[in-house]
Amino acid sequence: FFWRKVLIIYAHQEPKSLNGSLKNLAVEELSKQGCNVTTSDLYAMQFEPRATRNDIIGCLHNSEHFDYGVESWEAYKRRCLASDLIEEQRKVQVADLVIFQFPLYWFSMPAIMKGWIDRVLVQGFAHNFPQCYDDGLLKNKLALLSFTTGGDEEMFSKGGVSGDIRYLLWPIQHGIMHFCGFKVLAPQICFAPKYVTEEKRKEMLTSWAQRLKTIWEEKPINCTPELYFK
Amino acid sequence: FFWRKVLIIYAHQEPKSLNGSLKNLAVEELSKQGCNVTTSDLYAMQFEPRATRNDIIGCLHNSEHFDYGVESWEAYKRRCLASDLIEEQRKVQVADLVIFQFPLYWFSMPAIMKGWIDRVLVQGFAHNFPQCYDDGLLKNKLALLSFTTGGDEEMFSKGGVSGDIRYLLWPIQHGIMHFCGFKVLAPQICFAPKYVTEEKRKEMLTSWAQRLKTIWEEKPINCTPELYFK
Ligand SMILES: Cc1cc2nc3c(=O)[nH]c(=O)nc-3n(C[C@H](O)[C@H](O)[C@H](O)COP(=O)(O)OP(=O)(O)OC[C@H]3O[C@@H](n4cnc5c(N)ncnc54)[C@H](O)[C@@H]3O)c2cc1C
Ligand SMILES: Cc1cc2nc3c(=O)[nH]c(=O)nc-3n(C[C@H](O)[C@H](O)[C@H](O)COP(=O)(O)OP(=O)(O)OC[C@H]3O[C@@H](n4cnc5c(N)ncnc54)[C@H](O)[C@@H]3O)c2cc1C
Ligand SMILES: [Zn+2]
Numbered sequence: 330f331f332w333r334k335v336l337i338i339y340a341h342q343e344p345k346s347l348n349g350s351l352k353n354l355a356v357e358e359l360s361k362q363g364c365n366v367t368t369s370d371l372y373a374m375q376f377e378p379r380a381t382r383n384d385i386i387g388c389l390h391n392s393e394h395f396d397y398g399v400e401s402w403e404a405y406k407r408r409c410l411a412s413d414l415i416e417e418q419r420k421v422q423v424a425d426l427v428i429f430q431f432p433l434y435w436f437s438m439p440a441i442m443k444g445w446i447d448r449v450l451v452q453g454f455a456h457n458f459p460q461c462y463d464d465g466l467l468k469n470k471l472a473l474l475s476f477t478t479g480g481d482e483e484m485f486s487k488g489g490v491s492g493d494i495r496y497l498l499w500p501i502q503h504g505i506m507h508f509c510g511f512k513v514l515a516p517q518i519c520f521a522p523k524y525v526t527e528e529k530r531k532e533m534l535t536s537w538a539q540r541l542k543t544i545w546e547e548k549p550i551n552c553t554p555e556l557y558f559k
Numbered sequence: 560f561f562w563r564k565v566l567i568i569y570a571h572q573e574p575k576s577l578n579g580s581l582k583n584l585a586v587e588e589l590s591k592q593g594c595n596v597t598t599s600d601l602y603a604m605q606f607e608p609r610a611t612r613n614d615i616i617g618c619l620h621n622s623e624h625f626d627y628g629v630e631s632w633e634a635y636k637r638r639c640l641a642s643d644l645i646e647e648q649r650k651v652q653v654a655d656l657v658i659f660q661f662p663l664y665w666f667s668m669p670a671i672m673k674g675w676i677d678r679v680l681v682q683g684f685a686h687n688f689p690q691c692y693d694d695g696l697l698k699n700k701l702a703l704l705s706f707t708t709g710g711d712e713e714m715f716s717k718g719g720v721s722g723d724i725r726y727l728l729w730p731i732q733h734g735i736m737h738f739c740g741f742k743v744l745a746p747q748i749c750f751a752p753k754y755v756t757e758e759k760r761k762e763m764l765t766s767w768a769q770r771l772k773t774i775w776e777e778k779p780i781n782c783t784p785e786l787y788f789k
């Protein structure tokens with residue numbers, strides 16, 4: 330797997346967190362395989378999450394009525410997007426696999442990572458109607474969610490208070506990744522790391538390392554409503 | 560309904576947008592009823608979406624390992640949260656109804672609004688295990704999502720490419736609102752306003768105004784998995 334390129338989008342404030350450890354372990358394991366690994370450490374970069382006029386350098390397409398979707402699309406074509414976005418798009422462009430590493434915040438990703446999605450995956454670059462879903466512009470790439478939770482597996486089961494964990498994967502895996510054409514690999518979920526034993530936590534790290542050894546042989550999930558809601 | 564208090568959390572960059580019009584109309588209509596309406600115009604406020612150490616004034620509970628959930632909870636109890644958060648919490652505290660007005664970004668809310676959720680609804684203020692879901696700390700309040708989409712109703716139907724719109728409501732209405740104890744009113748959805756006729760757009764505005772006239776008589780939805788996935 331020499332030269333395969335991996336991009337890790339990482340959103341945790343604390344290097345010593347379990348998210349930090351999972352990220353470091355992925356960098357290590359994949360580098361050992363000979364992959365080329367790049368990390369976007371969003372908090373360390375103080376990544377801007379707000380989609381605003383500042384993302385367009387110079388004149389607007391329509392300065393009378395600001396439409397972020399239209400303006401970012403036009404700016405992409407004219408190469409007038411803000412430099413932090415261009416930089417992230419370059420990283421995505423060359424990646425074979427994008428891993429999103431984050432703690433679950435409110436049944437979703439932290440706002441700083443949602444901002445990365447909102448601002449980086451612009452029309453023209455990641456999708457371009459009707460080039461979406463199976464025809465999305467990032468269709469030769471893989472994506473994988475690796476996240477941790479506060480709630481335990483029982484709470485995130487079908488009869489649990491928080492419902493089946495798959496319910497909350499839908500908007501992210503289908504609405505974002507599949508929409509852009511990514512083939513989606515099964516999520517890596519560490520349930521309630523704060524509340525388990527040190528031994529169990531070590532197991533969580535080991536099983537992630539193990540999985541990464543054969544990650545390039547995995548088949549993507551079949552990202553349809555049946556998978557999530559049946 | 561004199562003196563009923565409404566808080567509108569509004570996330571659009573352009574005052575002339577349909578979201579801007581829907582927000583203005585709600586302010587007007589509810590004020591006319593005698594309600595007291597407050598708006599948090601997130602882009603105009605340049606609201607900070609990132610959950611960082613800056614949200615805690617002064618010393619940390621544990622400066623060796625930064626845990627945002629623990630630190631914001633402790634800071635809430637010690638009254639050491641950043642002033643922009645305290646201000647938003649005050650607005651929520653007095654509100655009878657909170658309306659979230661936004662354009663759908665990636666099957667969810669824009670990052671700036673997700674940041675409001677991540678940073679404002681801290682433990683101790685909005686929930687405090689086991690005080691969550693029906694026992695959440697905001698349990699005497701109502702919440703309502705009012706949003707616009709790019710995709711049309713057919714795309715967001717059960718057999719459509721984007722799946723039933725209710726699938727993406729789950730993480731927000733159950734995972735955020737219900738979790739905090741809010742009673743959830745039915746969402747107000749304007750499908751594909753860009754692609755419909757001017758007449759249809761006027762109708763969207765009129766039906767929102769109409770609905771608001773009797774909003775205080777509405778029964779909340781029954782926010783369980785059955786409602787979303789059956
Ligand atoms: C705003 C907000 C919203 C949230 N919303 C939700 C929600 O909707 N649903 C939900 O379930 N949860 C929610 N949570 C909880 C959150 O998901 C968890 O707190 C988080 O996932 C835990 O991961 P962490 O990396 O921060 O854990 P940490 O507390 O950093 O790590 C857990 C433990 O692992 C240890 N550790 C780190 N590295 C190693 C290592 N190499 N070997 C062994 N041990 C190690 C740490 O020291 C620590 O003891 C929310 C939290 C916040 C702040
Ligand atoms: C980053 C990003 C992600 C997105 N993700 C998704 C997604 O996952 N799914 C999806 O479906 N869509 C998505 N979209 C599309 C987005 O949801 C729509 O563009 C948005 O909801 C349209 O609402 P608006 O207020 O911006 O519309 P506008 O374009 O501002 O308004 C629509 C029309 O209404 C007119 N109007 C305004 N006020 C009035 C009035 N008083 N009377 C009559 N007409 C009026 C305007 O002039 C305009 O012509 C995304 C867009 C972006 C930028
Ligand atoms: Zn899918």
Ligand SMILES: [Zn+2]
Nearest residue numbers: 733737782783
């Ligand atoms: Zn619910």
